[in-house]
Amino acid sequence: MMHWPYMPFLLVWALPVIVLQWLVGGKYLWRERGQWVWIALGLCMYFTLADAVAIKAGIWHFDTTSLVGWWLGPVPIEEVIFYLLTATMLVQGFVITWRGNKS
């Protein structure tokens, strides 16, 4: 069955949301960048570590023919980017809504 590889499928799903968040709340995101960037990076590292445990424990696994082929130990690079992008969407979403309707 024809299908997308993991990386483009991930980017097409997540990047439009991040672009939209910057269009809507770029003002707040830029002002607060010193805080949320570190939270997103920290979450990405934490979830990558957790992902390594899950993969080692055999909870989930990947179709290696759909991967770029770069690995961080047992974790495909796509998973690292997945956690970076999902954490960024969530953290940015909170910063924008929290700062946006403060008044």
Place this chain on the structure above:
Amino acid sequence: MTYAAFLLLFLLLPLAILAAILRKRLLNRRYLIIVGVLTLVALLYMAPWDHFAAIWGLWSWTNNRTWGLRWWAIPPEEYLFCVLEALLAITLTFAVVTRKDARSDVNIATLSERVNSDGECTSTKLYNSPVPTKDVKEDKEAKP
């Protein structure tokens, strides 16, 4: 390790620790509304994407590591992962973004406690003379 045990260890445990630290600060109406809405949006946005990845076989789950159920092509644990990741990420951001407010609240509370118990304020930077708050109040009430 099962998927459920993984969720317990890596998602629910840190979330519980975070909640134990924040306690009353979590009873913030705006935070509760935002976390509810964003988590729901995350869940609705993730489900169809994850479903397609699963039927394409981009990733799969080991049967005896999950409860064995599938909603669409996705195990219920995966929906829980999404919900818990959203709760963790948003609550952590809430904790960091509001920590300055919380600190100044604490400072004000300690300050007023000092004023009340000693009858005067020891912080000379803010007040030059002793402030007998109770007396001042009574004086004001006594005067016509």
